[in-house]
Amino acid sequence: LYEQLLAHQCQKRVTVYRGQVLSIVEYKKLEKSCGSIISLNSFLSTSLNRKIAERFVRQNMHLCASGDHVVVIFEIEADPAVVRMQNGNNRRPFAQIDELSYYEEESEVLFMLGSIFQLNEIYHNQLSSSADGTVSTIRMTLCSDHDNDIKQLYDHMKNEYDREEANLLSLGDVVKNMGKFDLAEKYYRRWLSELPSNDPSLGVLYQRLGMVADAKGEYDASFEWYQKSLEMKMQTRPSDHVNIGNTHNSIGETHRKKGDRARALESYNRAVSLFKQAHNEDHLLLASFYNNIGIIYQEEKKYFEALDFYEKSLNIKKKHLPSDHPNLGSSYNNIGAVHR
Template sequence: MMNKALRVRNTEVMFLFRTVIRDIYEQLLAYQCQKRVTVYRGQVLSIVEYKKLEKSCGSIISLNSFLSTSLNRIIAEGFVQRNMHLCASGDYVAVIFEIEADPAVVCMKNDKTKKNRLPFAQIDELSYYGEGESEVLFMLGSIFRLNEIISHDQSSSSSSSSSLLLSADPTTSIIIRMTLCSDDDDNDLKQLYDHHLKNEYDRKETNLLSLGDVLRNMGKFDLAEKYYCRWLSELPSNDPSLGVLYQRLGMVANAKGEYNTSLEWYQKSLEITVKTRPSDYANIGITHNNIGNVHRNNNDRGRALESYNRAVSLFKQAHDESHPHLASFYNNIGTIYQKEKKYFEALEFYEKSLAIDNKHLPPDHPDLGTSYNNIGTVHRGLGHYDLALDHCNRSLKIRLKSLPAQHPSIAMTYENIGLVYEDKVELKQALTYMKKAQTIYEVALPFNHPYVVKIKNDVKRVEDKF
């Protein structure tokens, strides 16, 4: 049940299992393997899963569940043989994972930056199955380099590019060779990982508030709201963190299209901050910026611009012109000018925002995706369709890399690309991207959310043009 919840990202079940996960982690630390091992896992994969692994050859992959393996290759092969009948349909393929794991890669050291977060251990004496399995268990989230995929009868000296075709013989298993890596390994997402870990999730305490923050950033707004409200019910009425919690509830309500509710939460947050920390210009400015977001989403551009300018003014009293938060404020001012079709003014503020973000953020951060998306939409308004597609595609590449697959921001970029193709009268392309957007919006947002309503109208409009 727990591994299934981890695989499909069922956050509620994962939360219920949090103490179990922690206990397993502590035991893996206590029994960490002390020498290099080669372990095996027999598995029957769907063709879709296998093709994804093929495309990842030579890259870093991470597993979102515990990985059970064996020191005994015969055990892994036996599992494959018992399930080989599944391969007869041609929809599945049998594979043997062969994994090299060196404890020096993940061992504990005095240097805090080398802290072991992902242990692995031989668990024979702890396991229900006993010594017969020779089981080695890897912590969830373990990171591997996928070195090569070779057919059973190939030698280990075969090409590591390994874009191999599936064997026509379903009884022939395929060997997938991997090496355990640390999270310090050089990979494309390392800078993004470090930024989030150190700057956005580096809290001394993990609680319902921090869990809500993760869910909100994943676009799971209903679940985030659930945990925020649960945290609210546990806090005393004079708790100093209430102002922050009200902010989060305002963000979720805004994301769900519940604008009046969002304003009520932000107003509560503002009252607490002004009363308890009147010189905290930064947080007061952030609240005014968030209030501006609600007014903008509610099509009250005048009040939105007023709130954004107040945020910039307050923030400048506390920080310099290149502070990271000002990037968000400038971006929001740009959106107001864009809605008023003042495209050159919008472009000026979007580029100011992008310049600040480029100073502070790793190259695949979602905020950069937002900037490129917005600049693309301005170029669309100016009739610069090639520039619009260029910026929107840069946005899409970043968002697909840094956000969950069903995040509303990905849908937004798909929608904007579709609109550019519609303007170019390339209707087939337009409809393809709009339907991708619609699929995500309908999964991620309530059925009556303004974004869901709009994308349905967009799709119908393009379909009527055929």
């Protein structure tokens, strides 16, 4: 069948439709999965003609009477360029198979086993005849193998951490660490849209969005996210000096990158003060704060002050890190640069 699909592969972008009966549990899961990647473990039969899908919906409306099921229409956009490999073939082809299908009038398009899609949105619209009422339409887009790698990573995370559901924050963290900042922002924003406005985890999420903006060089946006994170953390966890201090340090980094050394130094010192209040004077993060203060003083050519803070940073690192750790090397380099 793969060879037949490959031989009849669609050569241009198409929009196809499929009517389907879902349990209410399945439907609710899909509602919560907008923006996510989903894969299919079977072949998927669709039609170029939406009316074919609507006819299926009308014929099966009676199954929804109990409230346990819902009839939906899948609307799928598929571009053959998305699944085309370097050799010109398609790993997971989709093809219009009128001449192979028993129902030629249905303009059937069949997707290969294992095809993957992004679930874009679910919306409600009228059937062709307004008397027939409304139907939920689930809009999806065919994705590439790159997106499948992300899907596999997501599945791996669920197994690795023994969670029933690896949330979008976790997935965003992983792709952020892979350097995929736009994708990370997408997952973070999707998670943001699902949280209530008073959720205590918003402080962490705002911090992540600030980190992504910072990595993209969007320092104004980064500063705004860090400020929101700081405000939320101070409201929900006022005694969490470590996390609040870390956010002050992040704000300081943003000021420094924007060239405002005075405000950067002010934020760094607030971070140090909070850590000392928490009796964490040897915390490894404090070494980072001291190092950042040293950078400010070095940029201002205040070398004695810079050296003092670089040495404070080094002394803390020595308590936590092995002697051959590269972070120790960076401290020695900073100290050496001041002496030069």
